[in-house]
Amino acid sequence: MFADRARIIIRSGKGGDGHVSFRRELFVPDGGPDGGDGGKGGDVIFEVDEGLNTLIDYRHRRKFSAQDGQEGGKRRCHGRNGEDIVLKVPQGTVIKEAKSGQVIADMSGDNRRQVILKGGRGGNGNMHYATSTMQAPKYAQPGQEAIELEVLLELKVIADVGLVGFPNVGKSTLLSRVTNANPKIANYHFTTLSPNLGVVDMEGGGFVIADIPGLIEGASEGVGLGHEFLRHIERTKVMIHIVDAASVEGRDPVDDIHKINAELAAYNEELAKRPQVIAANKTDAIYAEEEDPIARLRREFEPQGIPVFAISAVTGAGVKELLYHVQKMLRALPQEATVFEQEYDPQLHLPGENLPFTVTKSSEEENTYLVEGPRIEKMLGYTNLESEKGFQFFQNFLKDQGILEQLEALGIQDGDTVRIYGLQFDYYK
Structure with a gap:
């Protein structure tokens, strides 16, 4: 049977979580943090195989997953990276995002191998969060989430x-x-x-x-x-x-x-x-x-x-x-082959990366501003605000996302209050 179309689910590997641990050695009663970083998750890679001429391999199996990264370990041990998964397809296969039908990649011409989904970044171990004011951080960064995506594979014959x-x-x-x-x-x-x-x-x-x-x-x-x-x-x-x-x-x-x-x-x-x-x-x-x-x-x-x-x-x-x-x-015609341009980049649609947020002035409390949204809540889930480094990351996040700019546009002044879910901060420029 000739198979020129298939709908499958691909999933990159989740990044391994950072580890929380402390040195425990003889004659070292108060060892510092030594939690290692998590390993990177595996990528999902598509590769042209000249020996294939149909997509029959994807008719009977629905889901393809790369390996997750391993959690970090004690004594600064780095978690093992997850293995990539390489999916072989015939030349001329176009990979599309299933819902929108937009082109992710065209496996033809010079494009013989392409990473479609990148594995999640490994989380930092607690050894990264030690500061002069917090010498025993009990916090490590979770690994970045896996990306799961339904794609449509279409074989478009390459002929003049x-x-x-x-x-x-x-x-x-x-x-x-x-x-x-x-x-x-x-x-x-x-x-x-x-x-x-x-x-x-x-x-x-x-x-x-x-x-x-x-x-x-x-x-x-x-x-x-x-x-x-x-x-x-x-x-x-x-x-x-x-x-x-x-x-x-x-x-x-x-x-x-x-x-x-x-x-x-x-x-x-x-x-x-x-x-x-x-x-x-x-x-x-x-x-x-x-x-x-x-x-x-x-x-x-x-x-x-x-x-x-x-x-x-x-x-x-x-x-x-x-x-x-x-x-x-x-x-008399142009010699280059017809190659479909990318219309959809999965990396721009990472879980939580483009979730909305709102910045509003409270109607109930004077000189108080509210910042809400699933993206903010997600960011707070993996940021240790008790550490100096974590709080600096939080401030940079507010700046990079334009939240501080929106607060200023609403008229916030030094000393005003900013509420972000259960947290409350005083604003100073």
Whole structure:
């Protein structure tokens, strides 16, 4: 089974907690703090594996976790770092944040390995919090939390040219003639249920061509397997529309081109604007003496800048001319591959990092200001305000987050009171 889509949950390792301990040695009755730091949590890393061509490995397993960092130990022992987890994916896999659909990373081009989630930072042991006024701190910093994220993996085939058309128009037959690919060929609708890739070897430079499974009306709305197929042509530079010029199954080739372009535009407007060429196939089966279907196609589309080539994928007639024209089109286009830019950075969405807070003037107490919000509460949970170093960290936090600036904007004066949950401070600039 071809698997080109998977939804999984990834989790980085939690940072190990810092340790609280004190030296206890013979003849050293009052040893200082010697609690070690916690280890860093493991990262979640995605890596391209050239031996893979589907995402089947992620269909039967849902959650992937890196290892947590180890807690710090006595005698300043540093906790062991958690092991990374490396997830292998085929080239062309796009990693998206599941809820928003925004791109986190595109594993194609030069991007062969990328850290998607960084492991949590290890917490400081109590040896870091000793001061002249607090020589025996009974506090250590917790490790940074793990990050858990649901991601969508989508395999978008990397090919220069995409073959599009309705079922049974001859895409697989053409691909088997011009490349080393061996697609299954049979006279059934939805014969091709997975993209077939092949390399066209030509003098002066070949190109990769993909037989995209047959479209049907409503594909852009997900009818049939529409979305499963359309995503594979998002990277292609040129599209070859293959139509049944002989109308063997009663289809109108001109109408087919309009319908396919409508589906492309409905799915992604940029796709409909890509350079196109029409391959009017099955010319060996044209027997009618009425209007020439090739001439009709040319009258309709060549004024729009879309050339029409009469071919027979079975006999090979006209195929060489089509391929040389496509090669010429590709040479005139930018050579760099289509790579999707990052839209979502998980590091900007760390637990608690972007939680809101409010700064208000109390309506009940004179010269009193209130600072509240889950982010403030979280910060207080891992800050030792009894130590000089911890209180300095707290002051810097208020400044860096713009809280002091907001207090001044509300008119706070020296000596006024600031309440933060159960804590109360006098403000001095």
